[in-house]
Amino acid sequence: MINQQRLLDTFLALVQIDSESYQEGNFHAEMVSRLKKLGCSVFVDKAGKKMGSTAPGNIVASLKGSVPGKPFILSAHMDTVSPGKAIKPCVKKDRVTSDGTTILGADDKAGIAIILEILHVLKEQKMPHPGVEVVLTLCEEMGMHGAKNLDYSKIKGKDGLILDNESIEDLLVRGPGKYNFNVKIEGVSAHAGVCPEKGISALDVLTKAMSLMKHGRVDAETVCNFGVISGGRITNAVLSELSLQGEVRSLNAKKLEKQLKHMKDCFAKAAKAFTKKVDGKIIKPKITIDAPKSYAAQNLPKSCPGVKLALAAARKHGVALKAIACGGGCDANVMFEKGLLLPNIGVGVEKCHSTEEYLILKDFYKAADIVLDTLLSYHG
Ligand SMILES: [Zn+2]
Incomplete structure (x- = not known):
């Protein structure tokens, strides 16, 4: 169902638009344009200005569902750590790397590429699906400043996934x-x-x-x-x-x-x-x-839809996904405090925050399948 070539092409295009923290302006504009083309109505809050980013704010984009119920949230962050300027992705047989002088930026553009691919699939395959709420944040890497300043009044959903973890076998459900x-x-x-x-x-x-x-x-x-x-x-x-x-x-x-x-x-x-x-x-x-x-601790109940449905979708695709705790904080912690139940799912990235960062293609594609199936099985 996922178009692997298109997913990879999207990823390669995204990592070549610089977006180090506080300098997400160009990347932000590209996201607004792509989300609109994919049929979403797009809201941008005022967080960017407040934080001194070149982007105006976080993005909350909504795609109407064809089945009743609450929308399902898919969230990722737009910023990268440095060195993240002029990234030249190198596609090898089984992976994508940088040229060794920068990070790759798969954290978190692999997550964003998957979200965009899912919107493509929903648009062209005309399958029944719940509403989708895409939440793209700024300045996650600097201490989740985007998520902390997000206009939560614009978010209608409660359940969903954050796509910002490394291994596709780990689903982060607890964080300190x-x-x-x-x-x-x-x-x-x-x-x-x-x-x-x-x-x-x-x-x-x-x-x-x-x-x-x-x-x-x-x-x-x-x-x-x-x-x-x-x-x-x-x-x-x-x-x-x-x-x-x-x-x-x-x-x-x-x-x-x-x-x-x-x-x-x-x-x-x-x-x-x-x-x-x-x-x-x-x-x-x-x-x-x-x-x-x-940030506050995150502690998702095992019974919440994001966790249950992701575990089931992974099983269907032969991935032994485990719900685990992590030692750090991410947007999920901040959003949990605001009442959003978003486990953090892996997208096939390794060695984040280093010039050795790479994306494992088969895991990346599998993650996209799992996220799509999780979304389709949601009845909010
Ligand atoms: Zn990240």
Whole structure:
């Protein structure tokens, strides 16, 4: 049913239109034009302007269904990581690679090519099908900024698929939620040679907090890490200021909140431990914590249509698709928080985010068949 040659041609054309994050303008225009030609009504939100992208916004394109019910969502992201300029795809016997100087851009243009091919098939084969809602986002690679600023009021569907995973045997149904965790510790400076006891070392406060804190692998579902530390200029003064950046992730929303509170408590206890009286005056460390939520955890029920139907469609095509958890975040996490149930399906890509990225042709074609069958079996 899928036209493999056309699918490949579409893919090769898409990767040759540059769209590194924040510079998706030309690619965006091409998508709007192609989606309209394929019979969709196209809405563009204002997210792009807000984020400083050369594209005006995310795309929500709707194709009317010929059977009643809610539309089925197919989503992918338009941006690529760098180096993603002037990509020259090389078609080999069983795969497509870049020329080695750039990424290939199959993440996520393989997903977009599949979505466009499915719209072609629906148009020319006149088969009964549910409505389709195509959601193409900006700036996913920079922290899902497109999905975070998407105008969800324009989306009518609830179930669907995100096409943004590597292996066609993996269906991502759970992903961790994440907080960034930035701490500034201000101690009290004092001459290290003359009166160190009159100061409070920011380093002492930090080591105390860390000795109280569960970090690294916290439990089977939760991890916490500090990866950046900076502070200090001279050796003959008590270290008066230090900053630390880290993150906490958990597959379990409650555990994520609990660990975040625990981390804050540890710093508060450490600050208390170093509060003291010097020359009749109370001095204490000042701790400033900035912990913005990066994204929420995704936890799709096994019974939701996107998961159930994709597993069945894969079986039909001889692919042992497994519903699994992943360690990172993607648009699916952000959209889950907004009520959309979108497992993330693989499209046959390997070594994403590197100049060795490649697309396995037989898996790419199979993924297209699986996504099409999943869509056709949906009765929203
Ligand atoms: Zn991606």
